[in-house]
Amino acid sequence: MSNLAILLGIAIIATASYVLGRYKVAGTSQTLHSLPRYYGLFALICAVVPPIVLFLAWLGIAPFFTSGPISAQITPAMIPEGGSASLVMADIQRLANGVMQATRAGLIDFSALGDTTNLDVLGETLAAAGLIFGTKIDPAVFALTQDYIVRYEIGHDVMTLLLLGATILGALWGLYQIRPSFWARNAVERVLRLVLMLAAGLAILTTVGIVFSMLFETVNFLRLHAWQDFFFGLNWAPNFHGDSELAILPLLWGTLYISAVALAVAVPIGIFAAIYLSEYATKSLRSIAKPLLEVLAGIPTIVYGLFALVVFGPFLKDWFGDGGFLGVNWMSDARSVATAGIVMGIMLIPFVSSLSDDIINAVPQSLRDGSYGLGATQSETIKRVVLPAALPGIVGAILLAASRAIGETMIVVLGAGAIARFTANPLEALTTITTRIVSQLTGDGDFNSPETLVAFALGLSLFVITLGLNIIALMIVRKYREQYE
Amino acid sequence: MKDQITHGLENSVTSTPSKISATQVNVHYGDAHAIKDVNVEIAPNTVTAFIGPSGCGKSTFLRCLNRMNDTIDICRVTGNILLDGEDIYDRKVDPVQLRAKVGMVFQKPNPFPKSIYDNIAYGPRIHGLFKTKADLDTIVENALRRAAIWDEVKDRLDAPGTGLSGGQQQRICIARAIATAPDVLLMDEPCSALDPIATAQVEELIDELRENYSVVIVTHSMQQAARVSQKTAFFHLGNLVEYDDTTKIFTNPRDPRTESYITGRIG
Incomplete structure (x- = not known):
């Protein structure tokens, strides 16, 4: 049958x-x-x-x-x-x-x-x-x-x-x-509740399963490779004949540096956009501008990556590269920290602005009225009352954006380069944890070698970092809810 | 209506000129005609109560007096409102400056999510009313004393204003308005979110504030109007029906609508 x-x-x-x-x-x-x-x-x-x-x-x-x-x-x-x-x-x-x-x-x-x-x-x-x-x-x-x-x-x-x-x-x-x-109605109700519970449970179980599978492979990796080198080493030099140096620190540096550049772009622009949209823009403008801004959030990150690789990187090189407009030779490759970081920042703008806009809107009108009633101007009111009241929520939004920046892959794969090192020059290429996970797992390497398994250790480290950021963000957002009521 | 106003003034306040003088004020919300040809003279050092059923326009009219309606896009105000003889809707008047002179206390206590001290210091800081930190301390202390809450909060000025009880919060808001050194205090149902004990405290405070300010209070409670005010204006459907001494309004109203309202037949 x-x-x-x-x-x-x-x-x-x-x-x-x-x-x-x-x-x-x-x-x-x-x-x-x-x-x-x-x-x-x-x-x-x-x-x-x-x-x-x-x-x-x-x-x-x-x-x-x-x-x-x-x-x-x-x-x-x-x-x-x-x-x-x-x-x-x-x-x-x-x-x-x-x-x-x-x-x-x-x-x-x-x-x-x-x-x-x-x-x-x-x-x-x-x-x-x-x-x-x-x-x-x-x-x-x-x-x-x-x-x-x-x-x-x-x-x-x-x-x-x-x-x-x-x-x-x-x-x-x-x-x-x-x-x-x-009581058929109640019996059906009970079954329905069970189904919903199962759905929620399944989502949680999957997360737990993912964490455990990464944990097992990480343990396998650490059995084959010295943990001192992974956590405290300073070189990233995978070598498929063995004897690799697989240290997370240079990758972590690249990840944090590029994320910092991205946040430096996204946070001010995002928050200013949110303030404009929620406090100054007329209703009709807001109803058009907000969805438009959110369209940015719907663009697949690979498209941003292409933009970085094809448009923005060469643009930067035209300015800072050899024979560029500024006459300096600071940039040898279109792929750099600035290329990936700034494009990633553009990607994060709607993320920051949309969340901040919601948070600013949630500040009660009565607080604004109170400030206006004392003879404050609109910008004084925003600066002294609205933003302080919304600040914890905005910080939460920034941390959520940060964890997205840290976990972002496609933009850095295409825009950041592939050189693991410690450099503070934003015009040089760097590499991140995510790009190294991609390159270690895509290839013909033996699956049970430390060079492949290191991807899981990197993934788990990344997971721990973003999870930590998310937990901090959620704690701040929760505290914020109790603020002005 | 102008007649009743001028005829009604017979006690000590009649000799001084009006603090606020409103003539032929009309307010439109989009197509809705919220205030119709209202004329009111508000005397200095007097508590004036605006009473009337919900939606009668008393709060709207109150918000005209410090141009708070400017923050609402669809609101349009016409007519003349003079504060100390100057038209507050004149092009040369900055509404922000005006609001510093005409303070406002709102229906729901709305302390800022800052410390008690920073709440009171908010207006003085914005308007630069002090030179030294000691000046500011004095302003804050005086405002809190005037609002009869100094003894309750003097040991915790750094605590957040939002952590106080409703009655304390409202008195903090009153102190905050006083600290900006206004001439007139507008109060929009200041006790409607408070329990009877807190209400009694705030009412007592309002009576004391009369010494230094003109107070205009919108209230739903006729008892409150009778307790705290010297003059009462009764609004109905956007019209100012009757404006007179409080005792006269509550004992011998001229208009049948006023009588119906205060005896509980309408509203």
């Missing part, structure tokens, strides 16, 4: 239970506790939830039955040089999928395949159908594949029966529960 048929079967049973659930209470003369549709919905939920739970459980259990016993049988002889048992297992699964699909398509007949099958012919058939890469199939691997396919199909059959059985039993149980006095 194909997966689609199983889904269809569950859907039909669920629909039927909805109709029956309504029908069961519709004919009674007793007063219903809930509207008929809630009884139907209750029966439908009873039918649908058990197979979903069962399926999720199956996803967790199935490997113990299918791939688990197979991978235990992989002998060292089957593992090619430089590979691992898990790679062989992945090959087996790929081959099994190919064989099963080919069988379904009628190209070959799996049940007719024996140990003696000509594997070269089989390989060519599958490769021709685009189902596997390469045509060479190891006989020992093929034997395991056959075993895997048998186990997989038994598992699939059992699962099909269980799923449909659970659906039917669930529907029957639900229908049995339904009587006019049953």
Whole structure:
């Protein structure tokens, strides 16, 4: 039975239970506790939830039955040089999928395949159908594949029966529960609450999962590489033959320097724009200008990166480079701290201005009236009353912008250059943590080498920094809420 | 209506000229006609109460007296309002300067989220009313004493003004207005957010302030108007219905609408 048929079967049973659930209470003369549709919905939920739970459980259990016993049988002889048992297992699964699909398509007949099958012919058939890469199939691997396919199909059959059985039993149980006095509405409400809770929980669990996966790889990295060098070293010199110097400090310097330039551009412009929009602009101007400013926030960062690389970097070089307008030779490459930092600052302007604008608007009008009533001008009022009242919130906005600047990737990949060093000259190229993560993970490097795993250590460090900034920002914003009430 | 004004003045305040003199004042909010041909003479060293049902225009008229309506885009004011004989809507008058002379206290206590000291020092600092820090200290202390809150806050001038109780906050706002050394104090329902005890304190304060200032108070409470004011103006639907001595308004009103309102039949 194909997966689609199983889904269809569950859907039909669920629909039927909805109709029956309504029908069961519709004919009674007793007063219903809930509207008929809630009884139907209750029966439908009873039918649908058990197979979903069962399926999720199956996803967790199935490997113990299918791939688990197979991978235990992989002998060292089957593992090619430089590979691992898990790679062989992945090959087996790929081959099994190919064989099963080919069988379904009628190209070959799996049940007719024996140990003696000509594997070269089989390989060519599958490769021709685009189902596997390469045509060479190891006989020992093929034997395991056959075993895997048998186990997989038994598992699939059992699962099909269980799923449909659970659906039917669930529907029957639900229908049995339904009587006019049953609080179907409340039951549906409870289920809905559970669904919402699951959604929230899933988001949190994913975050935790991401952190843990980075943590494990970081631990792997630190096992292969001296932590003293990573945290306190001063050189970044990855070398794929080993003996790399992988220090975070020069990258951190680049990250913080470029972020500082970005904030130096974004914070004053953003805050002034916010003050203008919230305090001076007329309503009609504001209704046009604010969305326009926010369009800036919707531009993909890669576009900003291109702008930095193609337009802004060369522009800076025209001024500060060799033979430039200023007659100085301060800039050798279009890619530099200033290029990436200023463009990133432009990207952050709407971020700062939009948040600050909301915060300034949240300052009660009564405070402004109080100030005007004492004979203060508009700018005095803004400077002495509105901004101080909004300051904690604005600081929160700046910190949020800072954590975005630190985590920003595409602009620095294209605009900042790739040289890890300590330089204070904003017209020289620097590199950041994010760009190094990209370059360490994109390439043909061995995954288990410190040169690749360092990306996870860098990622985790970045995560800790931005998380810290976000926590500080949230604390400030929360404190701000209690300020003027 | 002008007649009632001139005829009504019979006690000691009649001899001095009016502090504020408003003639034929009209206010429009966009298309809405909020104030219609209002004429009022406000005497110095007097508490004048504006009473009337909600939406009758009393607050709007009060805000005309220090041009606070200027901050509202759609608001248009016509007519003459003279402060000490000078037209406050004259092109040569800076509304910001005017507001320093005509202080205002609002319905909801609105201390700035600053220390108590900085709240009081706000006006003097803006207008440069002091030379030394000691001068400023004196101004702050005098304002707080005048507002009858010095004893309660003298030990915590650095504490935020927002941390005080509602009644204390309102007296801080009054002290803040006094510190700017105004001639006239406008109060827009200053007690409506306060409990009865705080209200009594503020009312007592208003009575004492009469010694130095002209006070104009908008109130919803007729009892309050009767308690604190010497003159009362009754507004209804944008019209000034009756303006007279408070005792006269509450004992022997001339207009049937006034009588209906003070006896609780309308409003």
